[in-house]
Amino acid sequence: xxxLLDNTGQIIExxxxxxxxxxxxxxxxxxxxxxxxxxxxxxxxxxxxxLPTGIWFDSNEEPETVAEHINRWACIxxxxxxxxxxxxxxxARFIRERYxxxxxxxxxxxxxxxxxxxxxxxxFDSFLLESPSDEMDPExxxxxxxxxxxxxxxxxxxxxxxxx
Amino acid sequence: MYIYDHYDKTLLEERVAxxxxxxxxxxxxxxxxxxxxxxxxxxxxxxxxxxxxxxxxIPYGMLSSAQLRKLAHITxxxxxxxxHFTTRQNIQLNxxxxxxxxxxxxxxxxxxxxxxxxxxxxxxxxTSDEFAGMSSDETEDPRPWCEIVRQWxxxxxxxxxxxxxxxxxxxxxxxxxxxxxxxxIGLQIIKNDxxxxxxxxxxxxxxxxxxxxxxxxxxxxxxxxxxxxxDAILRVYNRYGRRDNKYKARIKILVKxxxxxxxxxxxxxxxLHAKDGPATLTLEEIARAKSFFTAPDYLxxxxxxxxxxxxxxxxxxxxxxxxxxxxxxxxxxxGYCGVFLSLKPTGVAPGDVTERQLEAIANLxxxxxxxxxxxxxxxxxVLADVKTSDLADLWREAxxxxxxxxxxxxxxxxxxxPGGDFCSxxxxxxxxxxxxxxxxxxxxxxxYDIGDVSLNISGCMNACGHHHVGNIGVLGVDKKGQEFYQIxxxxxxxxxxxxxxxxxxxxxxxxxxxxxxxxxxxxxDHRIDGEQFIDTQRRIGMAPFKECIYAxxx
Numbered sequence: 001x002x003x004l005l006d007n008t009g010q011i012i013e014x015x016x017x018x019x020x021x022x023x024x025x026x027x028x029x030x031x032x033x034x035x036x037x038x039x040x041x042x043x044x045x046x047x048x049x050x051l052p053t054g055i056w057f058d059s060n061e062e063p064e065t066v067a068e069h070i071n072r073w074a075c076i077x078x079x080x081x082x083x084x085x086x087x088x089x090x091x092a093r094f095i096r097e098r099y100x101x102x103x104x105x106x107x108x109x110x111x112x113x114x115x116x117x118x119x120x121x122x123x124f125d126s127f128l129l130e131s132p133s134d135e136m137d138p139e140x141x142x143x144x145x146x147x148x149x150x151x152x153x154x155x156x157x158x159x160x161x162x163x164x
Numbered sequence: 165m166y167i168y169d170h171y172d173k174t175l176l177e178e179r180v181a182x183x184x185x186x187x188x189x190x191x192x193x194x195x196x197x198x199x200x201x202x203x204x205x206x207x208x209x210x211x212x213x214x215x216x217x218x219x220x221x222i223p224y225g226m227l228s229s230a231q232l233r234k235l236a237h238i239t240x241x242x243x244x245x246x247x248h249f250t251t252r253q254n255i256q257l258n259x260x261x262x263x264x265x266x267x268x269x270x271x272x273x274x275x276x277x278x279x280x281x282x283x284x285x286x287x288x289x290x291t292s293d294e295f296a297g298m299s300s301d302e303t304e305d306p307r308p309w310c311e312i313v314r315q316w317x318x319x320x321x322x323x324x325x326x327x328x329x330x331x332x333x334x335x336x337x338x339x340x341x342x343x344x345x346x347x348x349i350g351l352q353i354i355k356n357d358x359x360x361x362x363x364x365x366x367x368x369x370x371x372x373x374x375x376x377x378x379x380x381x382x383x384x385x386x387x388x389x390x391x392x393x394x395d396a397i398l399r400v401y402n403r404y405g406r407r408d409n410k411y412k413a414r415i416k417i418l419v420k421x422x423x424x425x426x427x428x429x430x431x432x433x434x435x436l437h438a439k440d441g442p443a444t445l446t447l448e449e450i451a452r453a454k455s456f457f458t459a460p461d462y463l464x465x466x467x468x469x470x471x472x473x474x475x476x477x478x479x480x481x482x483x484x485x486x487x488x489x490x491x492x493x494x495x496x497x498x499g500y501c502g503v504f505l506s507l508k509p510t511g512v513a514p515g516d517v518t519e520r521q522l523e524a525i526a527n528l529x530x531x532x533x534x535x536x537x538x539x540x541x542x543x544x545x546v547l548a549d550v551k552t553s554d555l556a557d558l559w560r561e562a563x564x565x566x567x568x569x570x571x572x573x574x575x576x577x578x579x580x581x582p583g584g585d586f587c588s589x590x591x592x593x594x595x596x597x598x599x600x601x602x603x604x605x606x607x608x609x610x611x612y613d614i615g616d617v618s619l620n621i622s623g624c625m626n627a628c629g630h631h632h633v634g635n636i637g638v639l640g641v642d643k644k645g646q647e648f649y650q651i652x653x654x655x656x657x658x659x660x661x662x663x664x665x666x667x668x669x670x671x672x673x674x675x676x677x678x679x680x681x682x683x684x685x686x687x688x689d690h691r692i693d694g695e696q697f698i699d700t701q702r703r704i705g706m707a708p709f710k711e712c713i714y715a716x717x718x
Contacts (some may be wrong), residue, residue: 084202084285086325090402093322098437112199114186121321133194144182147175149315151443152322158391158442159171159315160449 003129007120009138015126017075019056019108028053034077034106037061056108059087063095070099078124080109089122096123096153116141123153165226165536166311166456168276175318176273179280183207184266191263206286206324208279209265210588217586218257218265219282220272224292224310224334225253225539229526232537234275236522242268247522249507249515251579251628252331253291253539254282258586280318285326287317287398291333293341294538294546297457300496304353304361306336308453309390312445313351316391323398327405328413330398331370338659343541345369345378345661346633348415349397354384361387367397367427368419371627375663376416381428388445389435395443396435400427460534460549462497484559486608487570492555501552503532505545505567506577510602512566513595514580515543524565532558541630542579542618544572574611575619575684576602579630583623583640584647590623592640592647597621597676604677614684617697620655633657635698636683637664638676649676653683653709654701665706668714679713686712 004012016032024039034054040046056077057063063070070076076095078088088107095101107119108128113136116127120142132138151158168176183203190200204210208219220235227235235255239247242264248256260268272278282289290310297305313332317323323330335342336353344350350366363385369378385393397415404422406412419427493502505525508514517525525545529537532554533547540546545567550558562568571577578601581587583594598621605611620634624641631637637652648670655664671679684697686709691700701709 083199084325085407086285086323086327087403087407089322089325090399114199114203115325118319118321118324133189135194140185145175145178145319147171147178148321149175149318150320151441156442160446160452161442163169163171163452 001131003132003138005116005127005129005138007125007127007142009116009140009142011138012126017054017077017106019077022058032075034075037066041065054103056106057091059085059091061091063091063099067099070095070101071103073103075104075106075126076101077106077108080107080111083110083112083115089118092119092122092124093153097156113138113141117144121148121152121154165228166223166276166307166453172276172315173273176276176278179207179278179319180266180269180273183269187262187266202284202325204265205284206281207265207269208282209260209262210283215259216262216265218260218268218279219250220255220257220277220279221282221289222253222255222277222539223314224290224296224307225294225541226307227537227539228275229529229535229537231275231277232522232526232529234271234277236519236526238268238271239519239522246516246518248513248582249517249539249543249545251515251541251543251581251630252289253541254289255539256582258582283329284324285328285330286324287320287326287330287332290314290317291331291342291347291541293335293337294540295341295493295502295548296336296538297459298495298497298500298502298548299337299339300494301339302337302496303355304336305454305457306334306342306351306353307457308450309336309351309353309363309387310334311456312390312449312453313394316394320398322395323402326398326402327407328410328415330401330415332394340657340659340661343630343633343657343661346371346375346630346657347378349394350378351390356384363387363390365393365397368416368424369661370414370416371630371632372414373411373625373627374414374416375627375632376420377661377663378416379419379424381424381431387450388447389439390445391443392438392441393431393435395438396431399434400430404430459497462500462549463551480556483563483570484556486612487559487568488555490570490574490612491568491572495549497549499552501550501555503547503550503555503558503562504540504572505537505547505562506569506571507544507567508571508577508602509566509569510576510606511599513582514578514598521565521567524561524567528558528561528565528567531561542577544577570608571611573616573618575605575614575617575680576611577618578602579618579620579634581622581628583621583629587623587628589626590640591625591642592623592649593673594621594623594629594638594640597638597640597649597673600673600677601680604681614687615696617684618655618657619680630657631655632663633661634664635701636680641670643670647673649673651676651679651683653706654698656698662702667706668710682712683709 054075106126333342333347334351346369352364365382366378491504584590621638622629622631633655651667652664
């Protein structure tokens with residue numbers, strides 16, 4: 001069963017967002033739709049003029065194409081076609097750090113619990129796990145490391161600037 | 165050597181705890197094979213032909229005697245009493261039990277060692293020059309920079325799932341002993357006209373299926389920008405490197421497809437956003453890193469008593485003189501030298517050491533070289549700070565432990581991957597080929613007459629044995645279940661790296677020694693004063709070798 005987590009490992013209850021598939025071509029009538037990038041680009045009267053919607057990027061898509069719009073969306077999704085496809089980590093940092101995006105950034109598709117720590121460091125704050133084991137204690141995965149060397153979305157100061 | 169502080173130690177402890185949980189979760193059936201795969205790989209654990217294999221990082225090749233003793237203990241306790249030094253300055257255990265790997269990692273953490281990112285599609289161990297800090301042609305000691313890059317790359321959250329593995333090498337000398345031209349990123353420390361330290365940055369070098377010599381994309385990168393620039397390169401690669409075909413996924417393919425000029429522009433554009441940001445190195449951090457790699461307590465020249473220099477006594481036997489000629493290197497400090505312990509005696513797989521030998525290396529390091537050694541990518545060990553007056557004593561002890569084969573730089577000082585005897589990727593065995601060559605060419609007078617020549621053997625085109633950059637390269641190939649060996653000539657991993665050319669049709673294993681003998685004879689017939697093998701080969705090309713070897717068949 002799917003689990004939607006925040007970046008402390010708590011379950012997000014009553015989540016309103018629905019991911020609209022890439023091949024969707026009808027009119028969007030519901031609020032809180034996460035629209036595929038191409039749909040949003042192709043739809044001249046973009047539905048988020050009237051409805052609160054979000055957008056999602058596949059791992060090979062470029063946030064650059066909608067850079068000036070990024071902060072209009074309350075939720076942005078990044079899709080992981082397989083958990084070995086690490087492009088989403090870079091896209092998240094891009095959206096958070098370069099565009100200063102402050103809304104919800106969601107990882108979905110094939111991600112595994114052991115990636116949660118890195119995903120959260122890159123700026124994701126919601127995570128849709130497709131089929132986590134019942135025994136899984138999500139909090140565990142966010143607390144793996146108290147020491148981080150690099151500058152990243154969660155902590156711009158690298159350890160060498162914080163070392164005491 | 166770098167000494168861990170509480171941050172570094174805590175991170176290792178947390179990593180061990182994490183892997184213990186991951187392993188337990190896998191063994192309990194909560195993690196699938198596919199999901200456990202990258203987790204174990206990023207802790208150095210492969211599943212091999214016969215058993216798991218654990219690859220332990222030796223950052224930039226540096227080991228202390230305490231670490232050597234711990235490695236000896238681990239091979240005794242958890243393995244079959246021997247280990248293997250690899251072609252990337254690492255060490256591998258061939259027979260660990262999966263269940264015990266978390267315990268092994270915990271033991272390693274006690275001596276500030278780990279296996280983090282020693283395999284998998286991530287940034288691997290940083291490699292460097294085995295003569296760092298001691299050679300007179302050095303611009304600057306590369307090790308502080310290696311350590312800075314090690315920390316930056318360790319658990320880098322953005323780059324743990326790259327298209328493919330990623331290797332960085334750093335050299336601080338004009339003579340490139342770190343093969344920086346055949347790494348994904350090669351960094352060469354240079355000074356600009358103002359005397360400031362910086363890096364010449366090469367990208368897209370590599371061996372494997374598609375061997376490529378790296379291209380310079382930045383002639384001078386000021387040192388403080390090292391990490392932001394590396395972030396930019398990795399980011400461009402992570403986004404645009406191919407993921408559809410693992411044989412086309414290395415950065416070299418992207419650089420070739422775009423051209424180095426376009427790649428460099430893309431990196432520069434990316435770098436502009438991070439340049440001068442918080443990831444910019446501070447002078448304090450650079451000074452901190454350098455503080456760990458100060459010169460050991462060398463005796464001043466005046467304190468040497470020339471009469472005590474027993475290495476120049478006329479009573480010393482010829483074998484010692486030979487060993488001194490081949491296995492000892494000059495040092496920038498008068499009265500000191502660097503000494504190779506050869507791990508290439510006949511009959512032992514190149515790079516293999518027993519637990520007793522690991523203990524012995526630790527003892528030699530303590531007695532003769534300030535308690536430290538360096539592992540070379542040619543799979544030998546270097547004692548970098550030995551008093552010349554100690555050479556004779558060192559030689560006797562090294563001989564007793566099997567380390568004094570006087571063959572460094574000669575034909576039998578081969579680079580050789582584990583091959584089909586151990587590795588599940590291999591197409592052919594490589595160790596038996598190496599052994600046959602060692603037995604054929606065991607006449608030292610002949611080897612000395614041939615002089616410097618590198619012979620590199622890989623058991624498959626993944627090229628762990630660096631066959632493309634051997635003066636003579638041997639590549640194991642599989643044709644319909646039969647093992648064959650392709651021979652290449654003209655490769656070099658040195659300062660002006662070159663890739664070898666294929667000689668012609670492949671040979672059976674039992675033909676390889678004869679073919680190598682003919683190649684060497686062709687060199688002897690054509691050489692002119694003082695030419696090394698590679699010089700003659702470059703001058704005369706492939707044709708004379710082909711004629712000699714394939715003449716009869718034609």
